[in-house]
Amino acid sequence: MxxxxxxxxxxxxxxxxxxxxxxxxxxxxxxxxxxxxxxxxxxxxxxxxxxxxxxxxxxxxxxxxxxxxxxxxxxxxxxxxxxxxxxxxxxxxxxxxxxxxxxxxxxxxxxxxEPSAPARRRRSAAEADEIHALKRAGMGPVEIARRLGVSRMTVWRKLKDLEAPV
The missing domain is CATH 3.40.50.1390 (Resolvase, N-terminal catalytic domain)
Known part of the structure; x- marks a missing residue:
């Protein structure tokens, strides 16, 4: 042995x-x-x-x-x-x-x-700020999604929220 x-x-x-x-x-x-x-x-x-x-x-x-x-x-x-x-x-x-x-x-x-998988952590408002900053810098939604590791739909929603009247 x-x-x-x-x-x-x-x-x-x-x-x-x-x-x-x-x-x-x-x-x-x-x-x-x-x-x-x-x-x-x-x-x-x-x-x-x-x-x-x-x-x-x-x-x-x-x-x-x-x-x-x-x-x-x-x-x-x-x-x-x-x-x-x-x-x-x-x-x-x-x-x-x-x-x-x-x-x-x-x-x-x-x-x-034991839990089978750790719960996914949702990104905070900092994510919305990052998305808006990248958009102002001239970056497109697809590239923003790729850079931040989020879905394109998330980017579109955040951008839509920015454009919505208050």
Missing amino acids: LKIGYVRPGNENVDERVSGLAALGCQVIRVEEAAAGPASAPVLSSVLDFIAAGDQLVVSRLEELATTSRDLLDVVARLEARGATLYVADADLSTHGEGGRALRAVLEAVGAL
Whole structure:
């Protein structure tokens, strides 16, 4: 069995976490690039693509793998599909055996409680000001929509509101 350690840089010292994983017997330790955000983890994805049956992915904390329980369930599912397991050192949790089934059940229950997608944030009145400023600068509605990342209809509505008599 190969133990593969994984570290996502965060607030703590990466060198200490790498040393901790080496002390746990990890033969291979991979560190995510500091610029990788929660949604972008190419090193983790690579590990999950190539981990073999019987191997174990070792992390210090669950937060290193995912920011939501749904994402964590996806990681666990990918590991299970390859015949590998997960071990979380700080919590002394493993997906191996009976405890693994219980851990998965808890993660599924928590995942069911999470909202499925973050609510879209509506742009404020600053958007209307930007639209009007760009129009005064001579830019057309289609280009304004493209630059601000809004729909053309939004631009047309804001421009119509500007032209409407008060």
